[in-house]
Amino acid sequence: MIDVKNLTVCYGSERALDDISFTIEKNTTCAIIGPSGCGKTTLLYCLAGLLAPMAGSVLVNEQPIQGIRKDTALILQDYGLFPWKTVWKNVSLGLQVRDMDKKQEKQIVGAILSELGIEQYKQKYPMELSGGQKQRVAIARALALKPDLLLMDEPSSALDAITKEHLQNLILKLYKAHPMTIMLVTHSIEEAVFLGQKIVIMDQGKIKTILDNPHFGDENLRNKQDFYNVCLKVRQCMNSGDQDE
Numbered sequence: 001m002i003d004v005k006n007l008t009v010c011y012g013s014e015r016a017l018d019d020i021s022f023t024i025e026k027n028t029t030c031a032i033i034g035p036s037g038c039g040k041t042t043l044l045y046c047l048a049g050l051l052a053p054m055a056g057s058v059l060v061n062e063q064p065i066q067g068i069r070k071d072t073a074l075i076l077q078d079y080g081l082f083p084w085k086t087v088w089k090n091v092s093l094g095l096q097v098r099d100m101d102k103k104q105e106k107q108i109v110g111a112i113l114s115e116l117g118i119e120q121y122k123q124k125y126p127m128e129l130s131g132g133q134k135q136r137v138a139i140a141r142a143l144a145l146k147p148d149l150l151l152m153d154e155p156s157s158a159l160d161a162i163t164k165e166h167l168q169n170l171i172l173k174l175y176k177a178h179p180m181t182i183m184l185v186t187h188s189i190e191e192a193v194f195l196g197q198k199i200v201i202m203d204q205g206k207i208k209t210i211l212d213n214p215h216f217g218d219e220n221l222r223n224k225q226d227f228y229n230v231c232l233k234v235r236q237c238m239n240s241g242d243q244d245e
Ligand SMILES: Nc1ncnc2c1ncn2[C@@H]1O[C@H](COP(=O)(O)OP(=O)(O)OP(=O)(O)O)[C@@H](O)[C@H]1O
Pocket: 011, 014, 016, 034, 035, 036, 037, 038, 039, 040, 041, 042, 043
């Protein structure tokens, strides 16, 4: 599904991504983790087609990315909701842009709001919602378009610990109900281990390690020792090579 080959991106003289290569299978999930400034968002922008590579290539379904793909959805860290539109209008926007007929639009938006448990907020505006509710609206808007690739930049970073776990559970549930490839950027080791089938550890524009997570998909994983073992492994990989070790 995704084939990143020798990808390099510079901002002026700074190399934000330095010769990165990896592949992600169709309908799997991948978490990208690494310290602030290591290039995670830059990588996501390249996958979304918002940034062009300076060298190397990004292929989605064997096609080089040329601008924004119809079947790719991107959820940014600040949710990207339109403050002057209601929840319903925010979610239906993408369908309207695609000229879908009203009856079908109503059916899709109604179903997705109910699946995400936000039907009761449909007439509210984003400023009237909590962070967790806003994030669910942003996910509803992305899923309404039935993407085959969902890209998320730190989906839960603005949320408290309990809401964070609820949102992560919801993302896993949605992934199981709707086949799609998910790539998410996170600062949180726990989030990477709960939601990443593959975990890409980045540092200073490069990939440090890629781990396969055999326990991905278990809704109860946080209650098991396996979860903490993988968390520890990710932590050790992130810290390896540090001077204070
Ligand atoms: N538009 C830009 N112009 C110049 N430099 C940029 C720009 N965007 C990012 N950078 C630089 O590129 C590097 C990678 O940035 P990026 O936003 O991809 O990091 P990140 O891993 O997402 O960080 P964070 O975890 O803080 O969100 C950083 O050093 C950053 O300062």
